[in-house]
Amino acid sequence: MKSLLALLCCFYAGLLWATPSLDSLEAKKARIEANWRIAPAETYALARTLFFESKEVPEMQAWAGNIAGILSASLGMLDSSDWYYQQALVVAKRHEVRETLQKIKMNQGINSNYRGDFKAAALAFYDAIREARVDTNLMLEAYASSNLGFALQRIDLPLQALNYHIKAARLFWSLDQWIPYANELNNLSVLLYEKERDSLSLLAVKQSLRIKLAMGVPNIGANYLNIGNVYMRWNQLDSAEINFSKALESSRAINDLEMLGQSVYSLGWLHVQKEDFTRAKPLLEEALALAELNDQGYSQQKAADLLATTYGNLGLYKQAYLSRLRADALNDSLYAEDDRVEIEALRHSLEEEQLASENALKDVQIAEDALKKEQQQLQLIVLSSALLLSLLVFLAFFLRSRERQKWTQRQAKWEEEKNLLHLRQKHQEEKQRISQDLHDNVGSRLTVLIHQLDATGDAPDLHLAARETLQDLRQAVWLIREESLDARRLVQRLQNQFGRIRDPKMDWEVKIDYDAPLPPHLAMHMLRVVQELINNALKHANAQRIQVQLAFDQKQMRASISDNGRGMEPNQMQSGGGLDGLNERILNVGGTFSWESQVGKGSSFEVLLPIE
DSSP states (O other): OHHHHHHHHHHHHHHHHHSOOHHHHHHHHHHHHHHTTTOHHHHHHHHHHHHHHTTTOHHHHHHHHHHHHHHHHHTTOHHHHHHHHHHHHHHHHHTTOHHHHHHHHHHHHHHHHHHTOHHHHHHHHHHHHHHHHHTTOHHHHHHHHHHHHHHHHHTTOHHHHHHHHHHHHHHHHHTTOHHHHHHHHHHHHHHHHHTTOHHHHHHHHHHHHHHHHHTTOSOOHHHHHHHHHHHHHTTOHHHHHHHHHHHHHHHHHHTOHHHHHHHHHHHHHHHHHTTOHHHHHHHHHHHHHHHHHTTOHHHHHHHHHHHHHHHHHTTOHHHHHHHHHHHHHHHHHHTOHHHHHHHHHHHHHHHHHHHTOSOHHHHHHHHHHHHHHHHHTHHHHHSOHHHHHHHHHHHHHHHHHHHHHHHHHHHHHHHHHHHHHHHHHHHHHHHHHHHHHIIIIIHHHHHHHHHHHHHHOOOHHHHHHHHHHHHHHHHHHHHHHOSOBOHHHHHHHHHHHOGGGGSTTEEEEEEESOOSOBOHHHHHHHHHHHHHHHHHHHHTSOOSOEEEEEEEOSSEEEEEEEEOSOOOOHHHHHTOHHHHHHHHHHHHTTOEEEEEEETTTEEEEEEEEEOO
């Protein structure tokens, strides 16, 4: 019995000796936290050791596996990094280590981005966003949204990418994370450039550059690269070359191989545009080599494609042919049909999950509306608070000035209408006074004269002239008093005035398509003209038959008078004083007057008066 107890004691002592204490694990974790960013190679071994030693502490094991995955990825060991992430993910899920779980999912997406597998990256980032929303981890959600936007951009889903970059920018802004916010402005600039919104793209990237320069951030190559791309599209090649060169200098200074490859490619592309293929060739060859070193299939395809064009223009046809074959092979591998199917499926899954709606068509519409709203808010994101305040002050001043101007115009219009109404009243009063004076004075006197002539029975011609004069006076008084006159009343007045209208030798025809009020002055002119023409036919042409046609429509008044009188020679018509007077009267009101006549065959006249 004693020997058995001694054996058990030895066993437990060995177990305690073999299992590291919690204090030693915490010490290793502290060393890793202090050194993993500045000495990744040395810290990687320590993180790997901590991962295997901390099996009894799940939170620490998940944390160590995540760090080991990050460090192995930074050292170029992506397969090893994937293994650590997967093992740490299992531990984090099993023991509900929420924060580490979210970080692992995002880091898995970053690894997929490095490999160029942007579909898998997008799914991983989307999982990270969902996990972050569960715990309201805004910082992690912002970073995951930014990376998801990048992945969606690479798989040719620009609208979804723009949506997630805007969300990331808003989250960084709310968290006062200025450097990530500046990076998101730069990402938005790229997407706006692809949507050909060049002015907004330039505004966003310059604002991003100002923030980075103010905070002393050395990684500004991407900003200069995006500025150069905008100038390239605007065909400002000198400005583009300056910014591409600055991007190249910045990338070399911090040894950013990926940005260096893009900068070298952009400079080579610029020289191709200038048709300077000699300078473009070494730059594009360097860009292709850097893309191969960084394992960037998309960048390799672009560089190989442009190199084929450059070799061809330099007469290096064999190299051009080989480069073209390589570009086509890369393009086929990047854009295979099965990838297209997976991308489309990914797009549908993202839209359905994001909008959370049962109706797919309605969800798409809601997504488009939300995207438009986000685009409208983009200016608020990229503009500084000072510019926004200035804009609001200017807008308030402009609206106030505009409102004052409208009020002044309305007051002036009211005054003008008031004055016009007053003038109309005065004019009407004056017309009434004149008509009353004519009726009371001249009319009374003519009436007395007619009665005297009736009493004496002498001078029948004078008696007839007096009655016609009285009729003309009454017609003038009637026209002065009338403010408006329709076509039917005008015809009635004409019938009343010409007592001879019922004579068998007079044909009378009226066509009325327009029964609205006529301008009194036009009615008076038409009445006078018709009166004069009928009197001429009766008194001077010795006509045996007269035809009168009146027509009214919305645009004009038309009168046609023809007779079978003795007619006139053309030279007599041109020099006729009466016709000249009528013509002048009609021209003064914008009308036209035409006539035809032959000796012995009568005359015809046509009058057109426009209704204003």
